[in-house]
Amino acid sequence: MQSSKPILYGGDYNPEQWLKYPEVLEQDFRLFEQASINTLTIGVFAWAALEPEEGVFQFEWLDHIFERAMRQHMRIILATPSGGKPNWLAMKYTEVRRVNELGQREPQRARHNHCLTSDVYRDKVSIINEQLAKRYGAHSALEMWHISNEFGGYCYCDRCMAAFRDWLKAKYTSLDALNEAYWSRFWSHTFTEWEQIRYIDKTICGLVLDWKRFMTDQCCSFIRNEIAAIRRDSPDVPTTTNFMGTHPDYDYHKLAQEIDVVSWDAYPMWHLPQDNHESNHALNAAFRHDVTRGIAGGKPFLLMESTPGQVNWAGVSPLMRPGMLRLASYQAIAHGSDSVCYFQMRKSRGSWEQFHGAVIDHVGHANTRVFREVEQLGASLLQLDSVVGSLVSAKVAIVFDWETRWIYEGVALPSNAHKQYAETILAHYKPFWARGINVDIVDRQADFSKYELVVAPILFMLSDSLGERLTDFVKAGGHLVTTYGTGVVNETGLAISGGMPGALREVLGVWVEEFDALPDAYRRQVKPLDDGKCGLTGVYEARHHLDLVHLETAEAIAVYGEDFYSGYPALTRHSFGAGSAWHISSRNDDRFSDDFLGYLADELKLTNISSSTLPQGVSVQTRSVANAEFVFLMNFNDSSVVFELIDGIYTDLETESTVERTIHLAAYQTCVLQRRLD
Amino acid sequence: MQSSKPILYGGDYNPEQWLKYPEVLEQDFRLFEQASINTLTIGVFAWAALEPEEGVFQFEWLDHIFERAMRQHMRIILATPSGGKPNWLAMKYTEVRRVNELGQREPQRARHNHCLTSDVYRDKVSIINEQLAKRYGAHSALEMWHISNEFGGYCYCDRCMAAFRDWLKAKYTSLDALNEAYWSRFWSHTFTEWEQIRYIDKTICGLVLDWKRFMTDQCCSFIRNEIAAIRRDSPDVPTTTNFMGTHPDYDYHKLAQEIDVVSWDAYPMWHLPQDNHESNHALNAAFRHDVTRGIAGGKPFLLMESTPGQVNWAGVSPLMRPGMLRLASYQAIAHGSDSVCYFQMRKSRGSWEQFHGAVIDHVGHANTRVFREVEQLGASLLQLDSVVGSLVSAKVAIVFDWETRWIYEGVALPSNAHKQYAETILAHYKPFWARGINVDIVDRQADFSKYELVVAPILFMLSDSLGERLTDFVKAGGHLVTTYGTGVVNETGLAISGGMPGALREVLGVWVEEFDALPDAYRRQVKPLDDGKCGLTGVYEARHHLDLVHLETAEAIAVYGEDFYSGYPALTRHSFGAGSAWHISSRNDDRFSDDFLGYLADELKLTNISSSTLPQGVSVQTRSVANAEFVFLMNFNDSSVVFELIDGIYTDLETESTVERTIHLAAYQTCVLQRRLD
Amino acid sequence: MQSSKPILYGGDYNPEQWLKYPEVLEQDFRLFEQASINTLTIGVFAWAALEPEEGVFQFEWLDHIFERAMRQHMRIILATPSGGKPNWLAMKYTEVRRVNELGQREPQRARHNHCLTSDVYRDKVSIINEQLAKRYGAHSALEMWHISNEFGGYCYCDRCMAAFRDWLKAKYTSLDALNEAYWSRFWSHTFTEWEQIRYIDKTICGLVLDWKRFMTDQCCSFIRNEIAAIRRDSPDVPTTTNFMGTHPDYDYHKLAQEIDVVSWDAYPMWHLPQDNHESNHALNAAFRHDVTRGIAGGKPFLLMESTPGQVNWAGVSPLMRPGMLRLASYQAIAHGSDSVCYFQMRKSRGSWEQFHGAVIDHVGHANTRVFREVEQLGASLLQLDSVVGSLVSAKVAIVFDWETRWIYEGVALPSNAHKQYAETILAHYKPFWARGINVDIVDRQADFSKYELVVAPILFMLSDSLGERLTDFVKAGGHLVTTYGTGVVNETGLAISGGMPGALREVLGVWVEEFDALPDAYRRQVKPLDDGKCGLTGVYEARHHLDLVHLETAEAIAVYGEDFYSGYPALTRHSFGAGSAWHISSRNDDRFSDDFLGYLADELKLTNISSSTLPQGVSVQTRSVANAEFVFLMNFNDSSVVFELIDGIYTDLETESTVERTIHLAAYQTCVLQRRLD
Secondary structure, three states, X not given: OHHHOOOEEEEEEOHHHHOOOHHHHHHHHHHHHXXXXXXXXXXXXXXXXXXXXXXXXXXXXXXXXXXXXXXXXXXXXXXXXXXXXXXHHHHHOHHHEOEOOOOOEOOOOOOOOEOOOOHHHHHHHHHHHHHHHHHHOOOOOEEEEEOOOOOOOOOOOHHHHHHHHXXXXXXXXXXXXXXXXXXXXXXXXXXXXXXXXXOOOOOOHHHHHHHHHHHHHXXXXXXXXXXXXXXXXXXXXXXXEEEOXXXXXXXXXXXXXXOOEEEEEXXXXXXXXXXXXXXXXXXXXXXXXXXXXXXXXXXXXXXEEOOOOOOOOOOOOOOOOOOHHHHHHHHHHHOOXXXXXXXXXXXXXXXXXXXXXXXXXXXXXXXXXXXXXXXXXXXXXXXXXXXXXXXXXXXXXXEOOHHHHHHHHHOOOOOHHHXXXXXXXXXXXXXXXXXXXXXXXXXXOOOHHHOOEEEEOOOOEOOHHHHHHXXXXXHOOOEEEXXXXXXXXXXXXXXXXXXXXXXXXXXXXXXXXXXXXXXXXXXXXXXXXXXXXHHOOOOEEEEEEEEEEEEXXXXXXXXXXXXXXXXXXXXXXXXXXXXXXXXXXXXXXXXXXXXXXXXXXXXXXXXXXXXXXXXXXXXXXXEEEOOEEEEEEEEOOOOOEEEEEOOOEEEEOOOOOEEOOEEEEOOOOEEEEEEEOO | OHHHOOOEEEEEEOHHHHOOOHHHHHHHHHHHHHOOOOEEEEOOOOHHHHOOEOOEOOOHHHHHHHHHHHHOOOEEEEEOOXXXXXXXXXXXXXXXXXEOOOOOEOOOOOOOOEOOOOHHHHHHHHHHHHHHHHHHOOOOOEEEEEOOOOOOOOOOOHHHHHHHHHHHHHHHOOHHHHHHHHOOOHHHOOOOOHHHOOOOXXXXXXXXXXXXXXXXXXXXXXXXXXXXXXXXXOOOOOEEEEEOOOOOOOOHHHHHHHOOEEEEEOOOOOOOOOOOOOOHHHHHHHHHHHHHHHHOOOOOEEEEEOOOOOOOOOOOOOOOOOOHHHHHHHHHHHOOEOEEEEOOOEOOOOOOOOOOOOOEOOOOOOOOHHHHHHHHHHHHHHXXXXXXXXXXXXXXXXXXXXXXXXXXXXXXXXXXHHOOHHHHHHHHHHHHHHOOOOEEEEXXXXXXXXXXXXXXXXXXXXOHHHHHHHHHHHHOOOEEEEEOOOOOEOOOOOEOOOOEOHHHHHHHOEEEEEEEEOOOOOOEEEEEOOOOHHHOOOOEEEEEEEEEEEEOOOEEEEEXXXXXXXXXXXXXXXXXXXXEEEEEOEEEOHHHHHHHHHHHXXXXXXXXXXXXXXXXXXXXXXXXXXOEEEEEEEEOOOOOEEEEEOOOEEEEOOOOOEEOOEEEEOOOOEEEEEEEOO | OHHHOOOEEEEEEOHHHHOOOHHHHHHHHHHHHHOOOOEEEEOOOXXXXXXXXXXXXXXXHHHHHHHHHHHOOOEEEEEOOOOOOOHHHHHHOHHHEOEOOOOOEOOOOOOOOEOOOOHHHHHHHHHHHHHHHHHHOOOOOEEEEEOOOOOOOOOOOHHHHHHHHHHHHHHHOOHHHHHHHHOOOHHHOOOOOHHHOOOOOOOOHHHHHHHHHHHHHHHHHHHHHHHHHHHOOOOOOOEEEEEOOOOOOOOHHHHHHHOOEEEEEOOOOOOXXXXXXXXXXXXXXXXXXXXXXXXXXXXXXXXXXXXXXXXXOOOOOOOOOOOHHHHHHHHHHHOOEOEEEEOOOEOOOOOOOOOOOOOEOOOOOOOOHHHHHHHHHHHHHHHHHHHOOOEOOOOEEEEOOHHHHXXXXXXXXXXXXXXXXXXXXXXXXXXXXXXXXXXXXXXXXXXXHHOOEEEEOOOOEXXXXXXXXXXXXXXXXXXXXXXXXXXXXXXXXXXXXXXXXXXXXXXXXEEEEEEEEOOOOOOEEEEEOOOOHHHOOOOEEEEEEEEEEEEOOOEEEEEEOOOOOOOOEEEEEEEEOOEEEEEEOEEEOHHXXXXXXXXXXXXXXXXXXXXXXXXXXXXXXXEEEOOEEEEEEEEOOOOOEEEEEOOOEEEEOOOOOEEOOEEEEOOOOEEEEEEEOO
């Protein structure tokens, strides 16, 4: 059973930098033991150490690390080294270096900048991966394969463009179909030979969308190629690759199909100034954890990287205040992580990340504030074995979809300055997070039927089939919330011609004629038709984007209160089948979202284990297994808070003592309670 | 007579995008009729549809459009397609694509980016133009030829540079003369071979000036080449090309010599935040309309493009409030337009401008707010036939000169951060606009003798002959106003050596020794010597640029009130011959311009048909024919206004009823009165 | 003796621009005489005039200038023309043009953009230099050689990269040593062939540091090459090259080794808005003068360029208020300059600097405000012969070190947004400047033993030997002040591993564990342990960077007053040997620096000839010779001030009258007093 596994605790370690200092390596392992570190990620960026010359391999140092780790029962996550090209490879085979949008081939520098298409690169990666698999693929210390590192970026070389043309031929069969899909007669951009597709013209929105789909597919095939080389000698060890939250380059939902375990690198900017409240960092982090769990299909994921101290690549990176490391780590687990891993175990002495936070600092001993916090956290995590493998159960799904975002951000609209796709999704996530209600973040292809409520903000791209699935969802008793910017284009970016919101028009019962775009400083009133109706009271403020909506079969709940569209519907409800469908016409203030979505949460009895009025900055999340529920309580404030839990019997997982329902949490405090469900 | 012609009403239409949807085309024409649309601009960017392969032409679809338009008595403005290159052309003949300043050839993308020099491009354009002329040049529905689209931008390819060298040889004959003109001994930039002129070095100000003159000439010759191809089979149909207001790239006064009718594309940013008052958008639009009429030599022009809704290329583009479309359209006519044309008749389904405003939206029917406003406007315009061909008569000219702007903006000055050429001209235009006084905007080569008052702000570049012409103008009784930044360089950008303002020193009676440059937040007092003199009262604020002026034969009217130049002349008057010459030493606040230029307007009895104290945001303009005057009354406020007209008998052109002299206009209301002159 | 020499007064003159206007040249020389101008810098950017075609020389015009200057006993500083390449050279030998970081060769344009490595360029420079030396090297009017102009910038061409590799081979001998020094195993950047070093990867901090060292050496060798060509025929005439204050590109301390006399170009932005107080411009200028004197090893330097009016390359350049020209010029002399030279003597008529301030304006006569001020200043300077050659004597040294700045600015730190190296040094200089205490600005290789106090802010890069030298300095009775950011990396940029501040840990008696990085708006309290101790009273504010310090053998003087590090040392003192060592943990407000460094100044009796409480904006500096001291009094306020000097007998150098100790200075007034030391 999974419950016998511990939380993986450790992170990125680069012994290849210290081969001349065996005493350092030895000291490191002593310190790992002291801090209850049980897992090391080895080999990220180690290619030059593993294959210093083409075809010449050097594994002795890695053998030693495996042995040394074994000795103290540590697990190893072994990375394939493709994230960074050795100089000999980049210089001899220039094709492996990326070409930018202007057609310039990049010099060898930095990292994460190889062409995904290059056969040479794929072959060289296969060779080193095979060697690694042959030597370590069956090693008992091997926990997992870590495929490359933080995939991202595009290459525009001739090879990539040729592969793209092949991809397009397979998709469209004829140029006629492609021209139709892109509406490329506009500005005389009609393609009359496949060879004419040589650049990514930003003004052809459908082309840009397909390019990003292609680049995603190309990354998938690159990953497949990496894994194939491993599988010959390591058929069963699971694979992962580390994602980056909502990073826009590739559709992570597709990449996730290629690997066994989803993991990600979380770097919230704790303590930096934030609009409104410091806890917005926690909100952001929570959202990205949930995005990642969504990518993992709801299964537990791994926190693969996080900093135990400061980062060094931001403008300003404050020290994490005492307690923050533990709090941030528990938050990851609360949202579904089965690990707490760091970048990096020991600070490198030189080069770009020498001042990035690490478990072991340049000073090299255990007597540092950071090490002590890492050590204490390690001890605490030993109490959480029972959480490993447990699941987050949610009745609410929010749609965050890569392709939707790409086309929405790629087209030119009257409201260009204020698109804010990710921020908008986050704004609709916040009311649930603030109430301690678990949420799944899914893409547009998710199975909606298992949810009671689906919130799909700015569902800009809408196919008939998606419209149908959402309609069926409502018909069957589900509740759907959509917003401005919904049902505007089809899946190749063509405007929907029958009137917005296209295939959702029936279920929503509205027609969106046009929308106003307001400068940032402008506001328009939104008012409930009856004060108090559906949780709405008083006057709200709309900004940026305001749909002008005509009721068809829906009813208005709120309306605009000024301008020539005063009285136009601002919130509509349509009872449809066994469910209901709601449309929010404008980007409103936080109070609106909180009141309205809070109302829905109450109506649908989504309220979770906490009372619905948690103090600001407090988060409550639950994970559960068959017979138990784990309740994570987290205070992201720098002051103490008090709040109540609902009925139940609660035991603190660390102290194993029973806990009162009235919870007191000190500044930055967190704890995990087990709630008996009987 | 011209009065038998209607206002042209219609705009850009791209049926080539909808050839697979004949029902859409049919619907469009029905809607055109419903909205009294009488004119379509066809063929802009249609090259790929007309010539899908090199030398293979396809005109059936266009034949159909001509026939369909004829059927409902519509006129066609036929565009040559050179604004957008088909892919086959751009790929096969790489020379047609522009080279940027860094020497990089652009990929095929977007539009308006062909080399003006390329023989291949000129030839290919000639071929398609000839084909079009042969087929449609004598068609009875053909109203006008629309040459290419929105010319702009520079190419730095070897062909362009070679042509530039030829142009320079023709102008300067010897390198010695060129070196002298550019003062290129500075920094050892002396040219000793013509071939050395291969880059446009921004630090050689005279070279940059000549480059822009050359690019203007190259565009003229490109246009001539286009028209020559048409004229073989269409000798009499007038030509136009659509300008863009004060767009800086080419000298529109020169381009206008090549075509028969001047037209332009107006996209005011109605409703966006503006300094001071929303009506500044109207001021800006009025100014650009008058600039365009100036380019047309005072003749009526065409409004070739405007949006019936929103644009989609701005950061934020609000909906046009009810009434704004009519108001903006009447404003164009008030300033001399004989048309109201839109981009675009139907929204394209895809690509870059799919969300740009259009008469017919994606929804495809007449039941939209925008379509209804277009339809109502169409009905109104039917009443304005008598306005067509009438002229705007002005006693005031303001100089806005492309070459002056180029050299002023190109040189390095102590006040680089605050040059603001166009804004400065506008600031001197505003007091007349606010009083309902017609103004001509002319370039420095205009015939000044027909005006009573010439205002020439920042006449930075001053030849002896221009100085002479302005001196003669004053001598003969004219009144001249100049400002800081006048008479600084000659026509190749060399500093005037005898003391500023050079050839205007005698007529102005001042010597400008030097000027202070102030940071944006700084101000200096300006005070009349006698309060009330020449309309000036109290203390004004000068900023940015302050000439330190010595009186020679002029008298001071106002002086600076502080700093070490306290008491130096801030406004001078010189009675000279039968006229007077005034110099404004500094950039002053709006109140100064309003008081002083208002004073001149009163003195010269320039006050027009309205009283001089129009409410803010109200504009009054007149057009006239032999026996009638048309008075346009426009309220750009979102609230109602009341004001008085001067004596006369007024008839509303739409209602044909007599109107009282006390005018009430609702928010955004406009009307046209005919005033009997007997 | 040196005292027989006058202050050099004059500046850059470009007669080659006016060869067709002999009357202009003649007029210029008359005006020079009128203004007591005694020195002309000729030939800067005159290459095209001297060698219009390859190998064809033209010296007659320069002969004439030498003769004409001789006639009125003027001295000539003759420039080698390498700062600007003639077109014929740049076009024929493309290798002389720089290649940028992207590998693109620049077009011929602007100036100061030749490859420092190109053999062709070095040869061509040698040829023209030899010609100049042959003709003028022994001319009795020749005062000095001015090597090129304002060296700066980097070239990344293949020749430069090859030379860099040779430089690296000589430095490191083996790639193994280089890889160790750069810690290049990080991200697999290990170099396995020398040829792989072809780009300057910004992420390899040690490589970037070496690149800047190499470029400095390359510039030194370029200068040596220039001088070698001169020395054959002009063995004794001193050389200079004009520096630019704290310009970051090359280590000026190294460049200074190649020339005889240090000079610089000073362009303070007088009168522009400044934080806090207008006199910050004076502070900045003072600092850069002292930096330059430090580069000159304490010897007098030359002010080679300054503007007599406005500059034209800034966004806004106000007129210099009456008196400012004299004040700024005297300030240069006060800090060690033996000259007042201008760019430029006459405004060029065209090209990029035609509106840059000059002694003679375009109007061409003497009747301008600027000329009159230049003339009056010339007359005054005649009284200052006795100052020439006198020295600035200082007991305080502040370390400003190019290499330290390079590595500090090049690495990625948690406080990237707030590095502010130069600003930090300046902040520690200000308290001394405000007290009229002379300061030497030195680099890290200076001989500290001659100072009583050494302030070394952000001594980020620390070798063992530098640590030892500073330790010895303290042991021997010196006083050392260090700050946050000290002792972090070694001389190849590797992090110091034994605990910060490395080799200064013993003498400072502290260990710096980590540091907090705060957003700009954040502050933390700093409080003395006992109010009044070491000059500290009340609460100070720390920002940006806060070391968390542990006392080892030092004592805390002040501590942080808040956050989790409340009570941690903010200022420490360690009595060590015969001296003391102080560490400032955080970037504090100006009041802290003023109180603490003012306290040290009092303790060490550094107070100079003025009382320690000079009015804000007043500067007092001294220069001295064997038997006399010259006291420069400068009021940078636009209002008058009064203050007291210490005991002594003071004579005004200009009026030769005795002066009371109570000094009254009008706005912008300055004077020089001689103080008898007997």
